[in-house]
Amino acid sequence: MQIEILYCGVCHSDLHYTRNEWSDGMPAVYPAVPGHEIVGRVVAVGKNVKKFKEGDIAAVGCMVMSCRTCVNCKAGEEQYCNNEWTLTYGSSDHILGGTTYGGYSDAITVDQNYVLRIPNGLDPAGAAPLLCAGITTYSPLHHWGVKKGQKVGIVGLGGLGHMGVKFAKGLGANVVLFTTSPGKSADAVRLGADEVVISKNADEMAKHANSFDFILDAVSADHDMNAYLNLLKLDGTLTLVGAPEKPLSVKAFNLLMKRRRLAGSAIGGIRETQEMLDFCAEKGIVADIEKINIDYINAAYERLLKSDVKYRFVIDMESLKKS
Ligand code: NAP
Ligand code: ZN
Ligand code: ZN
Numbered sequence: 272m273q274i275e276i277l278y279c280g281v282c283h284s285d286l287h288y289t290r291n292e293w294s295d296g297m298p299a300v301y302p303a304v305p306g307h308e309i310v311g312r313v314v315a316v317g318k319n320v321k322k323f324k325e326g327d328i329a330a331v332g333c334m335v336m337s338c339r340t341c342v343n344c345k346a347g348e349e350q351y352c353n354n355e356w357t358l359t360y361g362s363s364d365h366i367l368g369g370t371t372y373g374g375y376s377d378a379i380t381v382d383q384n385y386v387l388r389i390p391n392g393l394d395p396a397g398a399a400p401l402l403c404a405g406i407t408t409y410s411p412l413h414h415w416g417v418k419k420g421q422k423v424g425i426v427g428l429g430g431l432g433h434m435g436v437k438f439a440k441g442l443g444a445n446v447v448l449f450t451t452s453p454g455k456s457a458d459a460v461r462l463g464a465d466e467v468v469i470s471k472n473a474d475e476m477a478k479h480a481n482s483f484d485f486i487l488d489a490v491s492a493d494h495d496m497n498a499y500l501n502l503l504k505l506d507g508t509l510t511l512v513g514a515p516e517k518p519l520s521v522k523a524f525n526l527l528m529k530r531r532r533l534a535g536s537a538i539g540g541i542r543e544t545q546e547m548l549d550f551c552a553e554k555g556i557v558a559d560i561e562k563i564n565i566d567y568i569n570a571a572y573e574r575l576l577k578s579d580v581k582y583r584f585v586i587d588m589e590s591l592k593k594s
Contacts, residue, residue, distance in 0.1 A: 272383055273315040274329055279374035280308025280400040280558070281584035282430060283491040284514065286572050288361060292516040300361055306374025307333040307359040308402040308585075310395045314378070322383045328395055330387040330548070331379060332402035333538050335359050335371060339384075347542040349385075375565065377591055387545055390552035397557030400430060400583040401548060403538065404558060408435035408487065409547040410539035411510045412442060415485055419443030424479075424486035426470070426499060428455045428462075429575070430558070431489035431512055433582035436462045437556055439487075447479065449499070452578050462559070462582075470498070481529060483507050491575075493517050500525035500533065508532040558583045564590035 285305035287293050309331040313323050323329055336357035337349040344352050355365055360373030373379075389398050408431050417423055423444040425435040432448070439446045440463030448464035450456070456467040468475050479502045486499050490513040499509055500521065509531065511519075526533060539547065551557065559582045563571055571584040 272313055272317060272320045272323055272329075272386060273378060273380045274309070274311040274331065274386070275314045275378055276309055276311040276374055276376055276588045277328075278308075278310045278396045278399040279306040279376075279586045279588060280403065280430070280560075281306075281563075281568070281571055281575070281586065282308060282400075282403050283575055284403070285373075285375075286575055287491070287514065287516065293514070297361065300370045303361060303370075304372035304375055305360055306376065306586075307331070308399045308404070308583075309359070309374035309379060310389060310399045310402070311379070311588075316383075320383045323386060323388075328389045330389050330398065330402050331359060331374070331381050331385065332387065332406060332544055333359055335362075335381045335385045336365060337385075347540040349540050350538045375568070375586060375591075377588060385541060387541070387548055390549055392555075393548070393552050394557050396562060396585050396587070397560055398548070398551070399585050400434070400558035400560065401551055402544070404430040404434045404583060405438075405551065406539035406544045406547050407431055407512050407536070408489065409438050409550075410543055411487060411512060411534075411536035412438050412485075413543075414536065415508055415510060415534075417442050417444050417485055421445065421484040422447065422482055424449055424483050424499070424502065425464075426486060426488040427490040427513065428452065428459055428582065429489065429491065429578065429580055430583040433458075433462055433559060435487050435489055436464050439463070441554060441556070444485075447483075458581065476502070481505075485510070487512060489513050491515060493519075496520070496533070497522050497525050500531055503529060503531045505529045506532070508534055510534045510536050512536055558585075560585045562587050564594070566590065566594050
């Protein structure tokens with residue numbers, strides 16, 4: 272089915288990828304068209320498309336195909352497909368050949384099984400970031416069973432982090448936001464944080480030692496994981512969703528003591544993504560966005576590098592037609 276793209280969110284992964292910062296894991300293929308937070312209007316459907324019709328508002332996230340036969344695909348965890356997995360951009364295109372191109376574009380054609388429905392009532396521009404920032408934070412909070420009364424940390428108030436705060440609060444957790452940007456404190460509280468810690472302040476960090484059930488680390492750049500591992504209580508888990516360019520160093524004793532766990536998580540499955548969108552519609556949750564035109568994209572990337580995003584850039588694709 273073909274979708275005319277209305278909005279596409281700007282994920283820090285787009286920046287990592289286009290600048291080839293993930294050269295040893297996911298090397299960039301040029302020319303590259305990034306963008307995996309896509310919301311648009313269905314403009315054409317093939318004869319076998321039953322789930323959507325022309326005119327529907329539909330969405331595409333980080334993947335557009337998987338094998339559908341491996342154990343993970345069958346379990347609805349297509350993001351962990353053991354075989355041929357096709358990312359929205361930068362993957363081998365098993366249907367057309369060549370490389371897949373993402374959402375900084377006017378249109379995209381995707382198999383109906385990898386297209387999401389945007390429920391009525393969700394603002395399409397604000398919903399776009401849910402397709403990556405949303406599901407990437409919703410999925411681990413659910414997988415690790417975050418619940419009412421637990422103490423949960425979110426590290427980094429960017430695109431992912433601000434969704435993490437909203438979801439963790441929605442689950443009833445006691446949410447502590449860790450930031451390097453003191454200027455974001457008031458926003459963090461408005462978004463749902465019960466407490467804000469300036470992570471550069473060692474005394475403030477020390478007050479929280481051995482106290483967290485769960486910490487979600489959504490930082491895009493090199494930083495000290497040990498400072499956060501030390502904040503976990505017995506059997507606590509630190510889950511990494513940020514994907515910095517350089518390897519992270521972990522002191523063994525910070526894991527051994529208190530039997531702590533360090534884990535990772537990548538986006539979420541299609542079924543879970545739809546569940547998250549429906550949940551957001553029910554609760555009125557969308558991303559806090561700054562709408563931009565396509566010709567602002569390089570400036571937006573520079574602002575991402577300065578942690579100056581409130582809290583997701585979303586490209587209005589109408590601007591592509593005009594540029
Ligand atoms: P973003 O909007 O740029 O936010 C990143 C935040 O990290 C910044 O706003 C800043 O928050 C903090 N930060 C930046 N540099 C830092 C540093 N040197 N030390 C400590 N904190 C720093 O990025 P995003 O789009 O949310 O993405 C975050 C990361 O997740 C990226 O690496 C991205 O590639 C990755 N990602 C992973 C998945 C997945 O499936 N696992 C999916 C999407 C994205 P403060 O100002 O609050 O400190
Ligand atoms: Zn992303
Ligand atoms: Zn598979």
